[in-house]
Amino acid sequence: MGRRVGVVGAGMTRFMRRAQETGKELAWEAARSALDSCQLTLADVDVVCLTSAPDAFDGVHMKGEYLSDGAGGVGKPFIRTYVGGGSGVFTAIQGWYTVASGMFDVALLVAEEKMSSTQPHPQAAFLTIFDSILERPLGPNLLWIFALEMNRYMSVYGLDKRDIAAVAVKNKRNAANHPAALLGQPDITVDDVMDSEVLAWPVQRLDVSPISDGAVAVVVASEDAAKRITDRPVWIEGVGWNLDTAYWTNRDLVYPEYVENAARMAYEMAGVKEPRKQIHIAEPYDPFDYKELHHLEGLLLFDRGKAPEAMRDGVLDRDGDLPSCPSGGLLGVGNPIAAAGLMKIAELFWQLRGEAGARQVPGTPERGVAQAWGDLMQVGTVVVMGVDGGRVGGGGVAAPPAALPVIQTPPYTAGGHPLSDQQFRSAVGAVDHAVDARYAWDAGVAIGRFLDGLQNGKILGRECRGCERVLVPPRMFCERCFRETDGWVQVEHTGIVQTYSICHVSWDMQPLDSPEIPAVISIDGSDGGFLHKLGEVEPDDVRIGMGVEAVWRPVGERTGSILDIAHFRPRRDG
């Protein structure tokens, strides 16, 4: 499987709510700190791989080109990759195949995000994640997706919210030992999380990672080069990535199959047959506390629904049997999106070399797994990293050759200067700009007919005889069988609540006058469903599994829109 590839250096900026540095300056701070950590210069770098999440955060179209000088890409082969939140871990996958292929010996991997630029709130950049015709008219909020998934995860397994809140507590406490962390809180308690503001039930303020600016860089090298650069490379033993369906309302929200698929790919390559025994440290993606548990299950480290029990039993603590997010994760260190993923790779590098300082997990960990998640919330990116025979001091490793310096690479010197809100508002030379981008989204063939149906009070699906499914929302092709679907079917206008949230804030985090109840509704007579809102029901009376029916707008008010259904309400026919 190509040449062996090792991580030989890592560096990062502080993660900050608002950095004084520009995106380029953040990228440079991280990149030079990674090069300094292994005593390389930019001239030693053969290729630069950059990653950064949506351009809309920094407000720079073609952000890869904009950041290239700070990332060290001038005059070199340079490429930017992007898989949303999965980007940071993916860039390590890209670094692996770039070097394993034999084309390059030394690759500099840089991940940057500057979310503070976005006004009025970075969530604006996420609004287009929703289907423009079927979902955005409902006025969605990014929190809906997480709240809906979290509610279903909790409900199906009968989980206690306190066991989930404990993840936020663990990570914010772990981050208290991270010199680059934004939100280290050594004294935080589960009660603090449980008492924090309810945003979109069950998601509360402290369940969520913070908006952040920051950058991380990692240096990877071919085996020969790695052994010249350091006595202790950390090998990339396995990589995997996988996508689920883009129809998030048609996904199994209880279990991240795409993470399992990516993990199986990485484990097979790494020769990991019993993940729970062979993986000693995990850095799963934790933008929300429940996601860490969800992902640990997808990584096959715990049975389905059992990760919360491990949390309760202390297994995931830094000194537990399987330390999870010893860095402090996104919940504690911060969440500059792409950078946060690469931070997990850097953490495994430091931990497996025994250089994580106050964060060092005890014992002699030999192998770790890092994972991130993103795109339309359905990509899994997984990297397995390991050292030969345990870290130095753990026994079994020969002393390094005398000619090689023993390099210490803890992130003691994380660069970056946080700005207060007042400093941000008054910065000399700052420029404000609004994107004036307007669109008219064509419904297309299948959704055009679907909207015609709604105007006539009918919900239409497309039948696929290949997999014997009725697709709602309809599409002219079946994404599983990859064949043309066979015909139109009218389905029921009743359905079952798969999951719901009680949301108290708008997309820009302003309080709502009265809460909204978004819900994923599976439609009777079909194998799919869609997002809509519940009405004519008290929030406390809503249950997963409840039968509901569409409430249509009066015929004269229908326009051929998802809003021709005013809302769904509990079924009245018993």
Place this chain on the structure above:
Amino acid sequence: MREKIAKPDEVRRWPGEFPVGHRYTPGVAGEAFFTALRDRGAILGSRCEACSYTYVPARLFCERCFAELAADVEVGPEGTLVSFTIGFVGVEGEPLDRPVTLGLVRLDGADAVLLHHVLDPAEEPLEIGERVQVVVRPERQRTGSILDIEGFRPAADESD
């Protein structure tokens, strides 16, 4: 699978916008550059001794060798016109009442070039290679913006 659209006006569409704005802050080097411009009318660059190259505006790092740089060189106010263009239409393709001239100028002491307007080009056509000078707005009009520089104009004491 394919449907012919006979009446394009009847195609179902949903209008929408992308409600995103940004506040761009100029960063470490940018703040030094704009503060000097606003307070002193000075144009600061950054010298990389290792690469023998002076960047303008000032930068925090050298993109060639990754050295840390400071806003340590004052350049201009005179320079040489490296290239120019005259725009006769606006961004929507509409004709402009007055053509706009943009120039790339290598200010004295700098290696990088600076983009700005060329003011009131003389009746004689501009020539690449001619000497120009920076026109900075009066102090009370300066806010810490690239527009604190009004533009370039042909140097007063043009030498042959």
